Amino acid sequence: MAIDRRGETGLMPGWETFMQESQPGAVEGLQELIRIPSISALPEHSGDVTKAAECVADRLRAVGIEDVSIMPTGGHPVVYGQWLRAAGKPTILLYGHFDVQPVDPIELWDAGPFSAEIRDDRIYGRGASDMKGSLAALILAVEALLKGEGALPVNVKFILEGQEEIGSPQLPDFVVARRDLLSCDLVISADGQQYAVDQPSIEMGLRGLCAVEIDVRGPSRDLHSGSYGGAVQNPIHALVRLLDSMRGEQGDILVEGFYDDVVPLSNEDRRLMAKVPFDEEAYKRELGVKDLFGEAGYSPVERKWARPTLEINGIFGGFQGEGTKTVLPSEAHAKITCRLVPNQEPDQVIAAIQHHVDRNQQPGVEITSTPEGSGARPYLIPPDQWGNRAAREVLAELYGKAPVYTRTGGSVPVCAIFLSELGSYTVLFGFGAPDEPVHAPNEFWRLSSFDRARRAYSLLLHRLAA
Amino acid sequence: MAIDRRGETGLMPGWETFMQESQPGAVEGLQELIRIPSISALPEHSGDVTKAAECVADRLRAVGIEDVSIMPTGGHPVVYGQWLRAAGKPTILLYGHFDVQPVDPIELWDAGPFSAEIRDDRIYGRGASDMKGSLAALILAVEALLKGEGALPVNVKFILEGQEEIGSPQLPDFVVARRDLLSCDLVISADGQQYAVDQPSIEMGLRGLCAVEIDVRGPSRDLHSGSYGGAVQNPIHALVRLLDSMRGEQGDILVEGFYDDVVPLSNEDRRLMAKVPFDEEAYKRELGVKDLFGEAGYSPVERKWARPTLEINGIFGGFQGEGTKTVLPSEAHAKITCRLVPNQEPDQVIAAIQHHVDRNQQPGVEITSTPEGSGARPYLIPPDQWGNRAAREVLAELYGKAPVYTRTGGSVPVCAIFLSELGSYTVLFGFGAPDEPVHAPNEFWRLSSFDRARRAYSLLLHRLAA
Numbered sequence: 001m002a003i004d005r006r007g008e009t010g011l012m013p014g015w016e017t018f019m020q021e022s023q024p025g026a027v028e029g030l031q032e033l034i035r036i037p038s039i040s041a042l043p044e045h046s047g048d049v050t051k052a053a054e055c056v057a058d059r060l061r062a063v064g065i066e067d068v069s070i071m072p073t074g075g076h077p078v079v080y081g082q083w084l085r086a087a088g089k090p091t092i093l094l095y096g097h098f099d100v101q102p103v104d105p106i107e108l109w110d111a112g113p114f115s116a117e118i119r120d121d122r123i124y125g126r127g128a129s130d131m132k133g134s135l136a137a138l139i140l141a142v143e144a145l146l147k148g149e150g151a152l153p154v155n156v157k158f159i160l161e162g163q164e165e166i167g168s169p170q171l172p173d174f175v176v177a178r179r180d181l182l183s184c185d186l187v188i189s190a191d192g193q194q195y196a197v198d199q200p201s202i203e204m205g206l207r208g209l210c211a212v213e214i215d216v217r218g219p220s221r222d223l224h225s226g227s228y229g230g231a232v233q234n235p236i237h238a239l240v241r242l243l244d245s246m247r248g249e250q251g252d253i254l255v256e257g258f259y260d261d262v263v264p265l266s267n268e269d270r271r272l273m274a275k276v277p278f279d280e281e282a283y284k285r286e287l288g289v290k291d292l293f294g295e296a297g298y299s300p301v302e303r304k305w306a307r308p309t310l311e312i313n314g315i316f317g318g319f320q321g322e323g324t325k326t327v328l329p330s331e332a333h334a335k336i337t338c339r340l341v342p343n344q345e346p347d348q349v350i351a352a353i354q355h356h357v358d359r360n361q362q363p364g365v366e367i368t369s370t371p372e373g374s375g376a377r378p379y380l381i382p383p384d385q386w387g388n389r390a391a392r393e394v395l396a397e398l399y400g401k402a403p404v405y406t407r408t409g410g411s412v413p414v415c416a417i418f419l420s421e422l423g424s425y426t427v428l429f430g431f432g433a434p435d436e437p438v439h440a441p442n443e444f445w446r447l448s449s450f451d452r453a454r455r456a457y458s459l460l461l462h463r464l465a466a
Numbered sequence: 467m468a469i470d471r472r473g474e475t476g477l478m479p480g481w482e483t484f485m486q487e488s489q490p491g492a493v494e495g496l497q498e499l500i501r502i503p504s505i506s507a508l509p510e511h512s513g514d515v516t517k518a519a520e521c522v523a524d525r526l527r528a529v530g531i532e533d534v535s536i537m538p539t540g541g542h543p544v545v546y547g548q549w550l551r552a553a554g555k556p557t558i559l560l561y562g563h564f565d566v567q568p569v570d571p572i573e574l575w576d577a578g579p580f581s582a583e584i585r586d587d588r589i590y591g592r593g594a595s596d597m598k599g600s601l602a603a604l605i606l607a608v609e610a611l612l613k614g615e616g617a618l619p620v621n622v623k624f625i626l627e628g629q630e631e632i633g634s635p636q637l638p639d640f641v642v643a644r645r646d647l648l649s650c651d652l653v654i655s656a657d658g659q660q661y662a663v664d665q666p667s668i669e670m671g672l673r674g675l676c677a678v679e680i681d682v683r684g685p686s687r688d689l690h691s692g693s694y695g696g697a698v699q700n701p702i703h704a705l706v707r708l709l710d711s712m713r714g715e716q717g718d719i720l721v722e723g724f725y726d727d728v729v730p731l732s733n734e735d736r737r738l739m740a741k742v743p744f745d746e747e748a749y750k751r752e753l754g755v756k757d758l759f760g761e762a763g764y765s766p767v768e769r770k771w772a773r774p775t776l777e778i779n780g781i782f783g784g785f786q787g788e789g790t791k792t793v794l795p796s797e798a799h800a801k802i803t804c805r806l807v808p809n810q811e812p813d814q815v816i817a818a819i820q821h822h823v824d825r826n827q828q829p830g831v832e833i834t835s836t837p838e839g840s841g842a843r844p845y846l847i848p849p850d851q852w853g854n855r856a857a858r859e860v861l862a863e864l865y866g867k868a869p870v871y872t873r874t875g876g877s878v879p880v881c882a883i884f885l886s887e888l889g890s891y892t893v894l895f896g897f898g899a900p901d902e903p904v905h906a907p908n909e910f911w912r913l914s915s916f917d918r919a920r921r922a923y924s925l926l927l928h929r930l931a932a
Contacts, residue, residue, distance in 0.1 A: 220754025288686025410692025
């Protein structure tokens with residue numbers, strides 16, 4: 001609910017007039033971006049990730065951003081651009097990503113995941129909510145400011161990446177190598193969500209991430225379970241035994257050393273989290289579960305925002321078809337990721353898991369563990385940091401109510417990297433909503449959020465100039 | 467090594483003379499049968515299964531078997547035929563199958579899997595060892611007896627099926643419906659192997675089989691492991707917890723009631739199994755494992771032949787691709803089969819597993835168990851059963867050494883069905899060898915086994931008349 005600024009000045013600000021009059025094709029532009037299947041996890045789509053980079057770079061150039069270039073990282077590229085003509089004003093690094101998650105299980109999508117179909121107020125497609133929608137809105141807001149007002153209120157640098165959904169493996173080195181180019185006073189990340197469609201929020205923290213694959217190898221070939229069963233170990237049984245040894249009855253993690261560096265929640269942390277509206281019954285209904293589950297002594301909100309986890313993301317081995325096949329398989333595999341909280345370090349958690357695997361070797365099979373990716377440190381920003389204060393004012397104006405202070409269970413590795421390498425906090429300022437199934441079939445974004453996001457970025461850049 | 471019977475009587479028996487003088491095309495006849503790609507598992511080959519049935523039926527008619535017919539089962543057909551003119555002599559039901567396993571991976575075959583190529587002493591092709599070779603030998607032996615001696619020493623009925631390699635789904639009902647037609651004093655199965663090319667064996671038992679699928683359902687959709695991890699149960703964790711609760715540290719099965727009906731091994735059972743040549747180091751080398759694994763207190767041979775198992779044949783859930791996907795999946799699944807020993811009943815073991823699943827439900831997910839197929843009872847035949855005594859004498863004569871008493875870890879459902887429905891034991895009397903890669907690329911059979919098998923069936927039918 002925007003305040004009608006015409007009531008104050010008798011005139012709409014220039015950016016707003018431009019938005020209304022000169023951006024009628026905004027939705028079509030977003031559809032075009034969503035239709036590029038820029039799945040960073042799948043090698044066969046790497047050309048599409050590059051295509052999305054080119055599309056985004058073209059748009060930055062078209063809106064008036066200078067020195068736009070597609071920069072190599074060793075993996076998927078980064079799009080950089082800048083506008084540094086606001087002398088004496090802060091420099092804001094604007095962060096986003098143009099890659100998306102894979103689409104499987106594809107059969108659960110009602111329409112093609114890259115069809116960008118519009119139904120009611122919603123635009124459907126992989127990446128619509130996470131985060132091509134907010135990314136398009138950010139670029140359109142900058143265009144409206146530049147073309148509607150002739151200048152930006154602050155200096156900006158864009159860093160848009162194509163590997164966020166695979167954990168940004170090359171981005172840390174890129175940031176280190178381009179530290180001077182990227183130097184700034186504050187980072188605004190357009191990647192993220194508000195607490196609800198009608199409830200704005202200020203993000204105070206993100207969990208970190210680390211990943212490891214477990215591989216169990218038994219006999220050198222698949223065996224007939226009748227001829228050999230009983231004489232040799234079955235790799236699947238060895239795997240389930242190992243995996244079950246990692247978590248206790250209530251989801252508490254039994255890997256030795258896992259919790260060593262976890263900073264206990266303060267009373268203030270718990271007070272802010274308790275103020276966040278959370279309807280447990282509605283949450284269970286929405287997820288289709290009878291009971292929530294997790295560590296004793298913590299609320300569900302505390303558990304998903306501020307406690308570490310160890311989750312098996314995938315498991316596979318042996319026969320998966322219809323009916324039966326009496327095979328004693330040669331191999332079995334599991335993929336694990338952990339969410340981390342301050343002050344856990346990804347490398348140390350991986351080391352603890354690998355130590356656990358080594359100590360739980362089993363006769364008749366060989367179990368190995370392999371770290372995947374470089375992980376992400378957890379991230380925290382003070383609630384009253386100056387960027388957060390500006391964000392709070394904009395959100396209060398747009399939503400007509402004060403934001404709540406939240407954390408996010410997910411990970412945005414770059415926040416911790418920007419803090420350690422550039423010395424700048426990242427304000428998380430994205431406009432997804434939690435009921436939009438990101439990373440899942442039928443992902444969508446609301447067109448009303450598209451409108452709100454464009455206004456929000458314009459307002460925020462003005463506030464940050466003050 | 468056949469005893470030269472001419473030394474005793476001055477004359478070859480009639481069947482042997484006929485074999486030598488009138489069956490010079492025996493190998494070509496076997497090649498013709500192998501060239502029919504009668505793969506019962508593949509719908510596109512069902513015409514070939516019928517063609518193999520017709521080929522076998524024609525041969526039975528040609529050798530003098532009466533009332534030969536191809537009988538419908540609802541699936542692949544059965545070939546039936548009889549010769550019942552040996553008044554006062556026992557009636558022997560002769561069992562075999564003319565279907566074969568699929569041939570994949572086809573690229574590992576040195577020659578076409580249905581080329582029936584002969585190299586050295588070997589005939590190569592899918593089904594050569596399992597079991598078109600022994601089947602052809604059986605029919606030729608009956609021909610030699612009928613044409614060389616004018617009559618068979620016993621009454622015989624043939625039941626040759628076309629669906630053994632897919633678990634004989636319609637055969638139990640067929641046997642029940644044709645109980646009178648199939649009534650007999652003993653069954654001889656030509657399906658099976660001797661312990662080694664130079665070591666004959668008497669099969670005393672087969673393990674039974676039952677199958678169940680476990681399905682775990684959690685949240686109604688795949689969730690982002692960052693946003694939701696910690697708040698809800700992960701179906702894969704629930705699955706590994708359940709599965710691990712089913713087996714103990716050494717592979718002992720912890721499902722309540724699982725062992726209730728297991729008849730302990732007798733001293734005589736263990737003595738016979740200990741006499742079977744078994745080189746543990748060679749076995750480990752062949753399987754590529756450092757250690758064998760299984761229930762304490764039993765030898766590897768006892769464990770794979772005479773102890774029940776619970777094996778996870780397949781497990782799957784969540785992400786299986788390259789790299790990471792931070793998903794908390796909606797579902798996870800496992801496929802289990804158990805090998806059973808006397809007196810376990812498939813239905814009761816399934817019920818015990820289902821009870822275990824029900825008692826190990828976990829908060830936040832729903833776990834269901836679904837039996838698959840109708841299972842197979844375990845089968846045992848006393849070592850000194852009259853059919854086994856006759857088999858032992860024939861084998862000792864042909865190999866020049868006494869057979870060892872073995873069991874098979876796998877399952878041949880018809881043996882238990884013949885016992886319960888016809889009241890007759892099945893003597894397993896086939897001439898495959900364990901180094902002939904059945905169910906795998908480059909399956910072959912030895913032509914020396916072909917010769918030995920023809921003689922063996924002729925001698926056995928004579929012995930059974932006594």
